[in-house]
Amino acid sequence: MIKTVKKQARIWIDSDITLGQKNSLVSYCDVDDGYAIAALLRSVEVDVVGISSTLGNTDNIEVSTAVAVDFLKRFGPNSVVVSKGAAKPLSAVTDIPEGVKAMAQALEEGPLKILGIGAATNIALLIKHYPQLINNIDEIVLLAGRQSMDDHFVSGHHQPKPFRDLNFEADVDAYKLILDTQISLVLVPYEACKPFWIKQHDLLGMLKTSRVARYLAEKSEPWLLEWELVFGAGGFNPFDLIAAAYLINGDWFSSELWDAEITQGPSYTEKGQVKDYLLCSKHIKSGRQVRYCTAISDVSKGILLDKIKAHDMQHFVLGMSHINIVVDDVEKATEFYQSALGFEMARDAQGELMDYQGVTMSEFALDAGISDGKVDVDVRFLKHPQAGMYLELMHYRYPKGNSKLPPQAKTYDLGGPRHVAMEVSNCNEVFHYLKAHSGVTMINTNNSYHPDKLDGFPITFFYWIDPYGVQWEMEEGRQIGLSRGIV
Known part of the structure; x- marks a missing residue:
């Protein structure tokens, strides 16, 4: 059947991909950036025009850059290039990284949506050094935020301590700069991701399908085992994939237009310390308005995993x-x-x-x-x-x-x-x-x-x-x- 479809949205991915790299002898980095990138590259709804590396899952920009380059070499199109982003947080950056320059060039070529699934340093640098291009940023989708300081990110039955709001905490100054603009912002927080699980039967199903699905399943086994043993969870939450899903189909999400603000309070991950929180709720009246996602439809999981698993020609x-x-x-x-x-x-x-x-x-x-x-x-x-x-x-x-x-x-x-x-x-x-x-x-x-x-x-x-x-x-x-x- 012939049907008229929406024009592909041009998107840029800013990622701290580490894809199962080891943190220590018994600990691994997460794998969800790989799921996010694979799903977006296999979605006709979007046109991925570039990827920049950032910090977050790693403190070494060379690591996230190398992993991104390797992943794209294995499974990406030749038209999508990985550019190295900032090696330090916003306050310590003196030169404009190649990743920021590449993002600016993509914006010069036309409107763009930006997905931030790592520290937001590159996005903040783009806004700081290329203010003339801000009007070409259609939307920034960020994996971050919570409604209250009492919202603790706990996924397992015996998780030692809650997860940090990592992308936000990796560079708070970057978020302050972004919030100080009028750019359309979407926050995909932990609460929207928590019901979405990748479990052992999902990985077993992926092993029988596409090359990229098999690769992700193999990389995910140690990560899944760590969640089961250390956190007491029956699977893992692929946080970055849920943020990417918003760009594929925003209608999957329940969301609210609420004010967001950055405020300080007692740290629940480090006793006796104070830290910054990115809060967004109906009770905040003094911040700036963003779209805050509260949930994602159950139908999204099957569709997203099918995109990654498909080894027929439909998605290409x-x-x-x-x-x-x-x-x-x-x-x-x-x-x-x-x-x-x-x-x-x-x-x-x-x-x-x-x-x-x-x-x-x-x-x-x-x-x-x-x-x-x-x-x-x-x-x-x-x-x-x-x-x-x-x-x-x-x-x-x-x-x-x-x-x-x-x-x-x-x-x-x-x-x-x-x-x-x-x-x-x-x-x-x-x-x-x-x-x-x-x-x-x-x-x-x-x-x-x-x-x-x-x-x-x-x-x-x-x-x-x-x-x-x-x-x-x-x-x-x-x-x-x-x-x-x-x-």
Whole structure:
């Protein structure tokens, strides 16, 4: 069925991912950032444009950066890059980290929602150093907050002491700066996460599904065991996944528009000490208004885990991208399709003509199955103003193909166009899936064949051939068909 869908929300993830790294000989770091990132990368509702590393689960920015890079290398699309964030809290930062610069660049390209699932240092630095971009921040979703100082974060029957409001306490000054703006803020607190459990049977189910689900399940076993033995819990709460869920479907949440404020009180985790609390409730009248989530629907768990577990193509194919036609002269072919069918020159998201003469980059050649890595080709895109269809015209100077058209196939003969291109959200995941699929032949059967990002372009692609001779291209990064809002 054809239906109109909402335009993908562009989002940035600011994460302290440690994914089961050891804290000590018997203690592990949490794994929930991995669940959050995996679910978002596999959700057609959002477009993840970048990830920055931050502190929180670790005090070493090199650790969260390295874990994020490794996770994206294993399971992420080439179009999403990890940038290193601040190595210290806001008050101690002197230079602008690369993660903040990358976030600013993404904001310059268009409106953005930011998910903060670690210390909020990078987000505060963005606001501090790039105030001219604040209007492009649609929303900031933060995993933090509570209604009262008496709300203790306890998940297990014999938990030694309550959990800290870690993301907030990791950099209170950052939260003070963020609260002092008029940016739309959403708080996803512990109380909204507490009923959502990952248990042993969930992990066992994940082991039989996608590569990323198996990886997360294996990393989660020690974390689950620690919750069972140390905290007396029958599972663990994947806090960051619940915060990510708000960006996938905010309708899953019950929420209130309440005032929030930072105040001091006795510490319940360190006796005899005073600490800051981020409070938000109907009783506070002197703070600034935020959206405070009080609960998440039970239906969310199955949907979120299905996104992570899915190893079919549903979560990656976004729409039809373009039809490729190899021609002997790009200009002549352009004139024909303009006069015969009304096609026009196509433009990219920045308004530039999609007309690339003399492409010689080796990545293009290798992705196209040209094993010597050499190519010289003119590429031009045309778009039909009503149909929304794109044509990709190509004229190869090298390598030289047949200069004469092959015999025209009859209507009932096997065969097809030169290639049909599909948009995908994650070229690497799709490549691994199709490579193992019966009946699929990659354009280059060498074991080293793998999609690589084009130099200077956000495009990654690969070719494969189906059992009936149709050549397909799976392309990530351009998002041509998705812009038509049709699934």
